[in-house]
Amino acid sequence: MPMDSKDKRTAKNKHFIASLEFALQGIKTVFKEERNMRTHTLMGIAAIIVGFVLRLVISEWLWLLLAIFLVLVMEIINTVFENVVDMVTDFHFHPIGKKIKDMAAGAVLLTTGFAVVVGVLLFVPKIWQILQDFL
Template identity: 40%
Template sequence: MARDSFRKSLGYALSGLAYALRTQPNMRFHFGAALVVVAVALLLGVGVRDFLFILFAIILVVIAEMFNTAVETVVNLYTNKYHPLARVAKDVAAGAVLLAALNSMVVGLLVFYPYLHAFVRYWARSLGGVN
């Protein structure tokens, strides 16, 4: 009985994730960017702790985007006319996504800088350039 309930809940959650990916261009962009970032992290040999920072930043953006989608959907369900409070709800949810995305950029810069710096120095030395 509990297993069936868990399976249904998991199905609903996966359905929500699929809906967001299928209908929200920004969600697809975030997922694409996440794949690129994870690939670069793997290519550069980012350490486990640093990789966790990157993963948490990515997941925070995805969660924020999903909440934004949920807020927009509920507001649209409630009213199809302009209302200043509807605009506020949508703008605040979008602001949360923006903050999460900016956070992920800062995390990415802080995590990737030493790896990229070492990578550039390695290639410069191997090409007979600067030490």
């Protein structure tokens, strides 16, 4: 019996290389389609550069990298929720879809707030010390 497009099934991928390719394609897609992902990445790169300039120690690097990667992962998860809601609602407004999107965006906001706090705690004392030494 022939299958139409709605009957197509996908099998679980069992090959590591294929799984890796799919994951990389997902990351490429979110970078291509989501301006916020590109913004978060640029801010993360800027924070890493500042970390090198201010000579962070290993424990500080761990906090900084954790904060950066949490924001990036949360942005990917937010994008997943947005896409699933759009797919299910066929891009029509639905109050539950709005709640889902708002909550996912709230998770990104909270994570970004955490990253800002980490950045302030890491960078401000070091910048303050440089200013005191200079003056």
